[in-house]
Amino acid sequence: MKYLFKFCLITFTLFISCSDDDNLQISEGSFGNILTPDEGQVIILNPFEDQTNIAITVSWEDATYDVPTSINYTAEIAVSGTNFENPIAIGNTNTNSLSTNISNFNGFVTQAGLFPFVEGALDIRIKSDIGDENVLPQYSSMVTITVTPFTTDLPRLAVPGNHQGWDPPTAPNLAASAFGETDYEGYVWLDGEYKFLAPDQTGAFDWGNTDWGDDGTSTGVLVDMDGEANCNATVAGYYLVKANTSDLTYSTEAQSWGIIGNATPTGWDSDTDMIYDPATRMLSLTLDLTAQEAPDNGIKFRANDGWDINLGDSGADGTMEFGGDNIGIAESGNYTITLDLSNPREYTYSLTLN
Structure with missing residues (x-):
């Protein structure tokens, strides 16, 4: 009975040990320092510069593992002081250097949380892994730089x-x-x-x-x-x-807006007024239209029953230009027409066949 108890105890211990080993993740090796950029480097991203120019080059010492293996490196950034709670990967490589251009780096920096035209501190680190889920990734030392990103959105x-x-x-x-x-x-x-x-x-x-x-x-x-x-x-x-x-x-x-054109019941002689809805900030109108082919025929939007201010669609892409081309009507029928001027300088319209 004593031998049976010892046998069971040894078997149970081996079972627990094997079970723990199945889930055990180990990290063997070492990772050194980031070589560039320097700690405290200042980068001001310029929206007027060629956006394909290199904004930053990150280089680092090689990571080492106990056995020869291919190593994948990922450069990560995060707002300084966040301890990389939400890291943004700016690139992957099998070498020990990575460069990114102005356009891409500006996007990564703003995605990380820095504000346009505001100087902010950014932490950089390198993650190394060998593609084995049983081997934990290693991380380099961290450097902190200062970056001023930009936006090209209209002010x-x-x-x-x-x-x-x-x-x-x-x-x-x-x-x-x-x-x-x-x-x-x-x-x-x-x-x-x-x-x-x-x-x-x-x-x-x-x-x-x-x-x-x-x-x-x-x-x-x-x-x-x-x-x-x-x-x-x-x-x-x-x-x-x-x-x-x-x-x-x-x-x-x-300004009061309407539509005019040979696709409308009154042709090019007079406008059909649109109605503004303060809740949607859009103008709309339901009207019978006849099929007409642009750019010589169709409809246009114009303000105050005159041609001084009119909107058309050059390129038939749904966006509008002042003095743009006539808008063609592909099929005769009753339409709901909307004109959306609520997004400044990016005016759009829609034609929905009822």
Whole structure:
């Protein structure tokens, strides 16, 4: 009986040991230091530079393992101080060096959590693995650098006011014509007083950011100091709003939109007016259209029953250009037509056959 007990005990111990070994992950070897970039290196990413130029080259000492094997390296970044809780991989290689260009590195950095045009600290490390799940990955030493990323999104201003409850985060936006420009414009339903508000460094709109109002003369002059007057739309309506924060000017022009063309019941002689919905911030219309082939025929959108401001679709890609080509109608029928001017400088439309 004593021998049987010892045999069972030995068998149970072996079973536990084998079971533990099946799940045991070991790491054998060593990993050294990152060689480049240097600790504290400063990188300012430039949106005007050739985006295929190299932004950063990371190099490191080889990792070693107890047996000769192929090693895969992954360069990882994370916002400094986060202990790589959410690492972003910027590339993989079997060598001990990796380079990435401006465009890709800027994307990785903003994905990691740094804000455009704001200097931020970034940690870099290298992970090595040999493709064996029983061997834990090894990590190099860490270096911290400083990076200023950018965005090429069009700069924006918010237009909070009486028309939407003075709530900056939900306010309609204006957009500049290009990165680095200050000539903002967009379409806004206005009803009473309003202001212009810049985003903070993270891109968020809220009170406390720089804002602009009227200088008190109601002549289209902006000021950005305490005590400025609110701008005021005395007649509620849909407006083309412009503001230039360098020239300190602004303007509003009430616009009513319609469609015109030989695909409509009234041809090229008159517009059929569209209706603005403040809830969706879109104009819409249900109308019978006849098949017409662009670019010589079809429909266009125009403002205030005139040709000074009209939108077409050059390239038939669903995006609109001022003075663009006529929009063809492929099939006769009853259509729901929408015009979306709520995304400044990126205007779209839709034609849905009912």
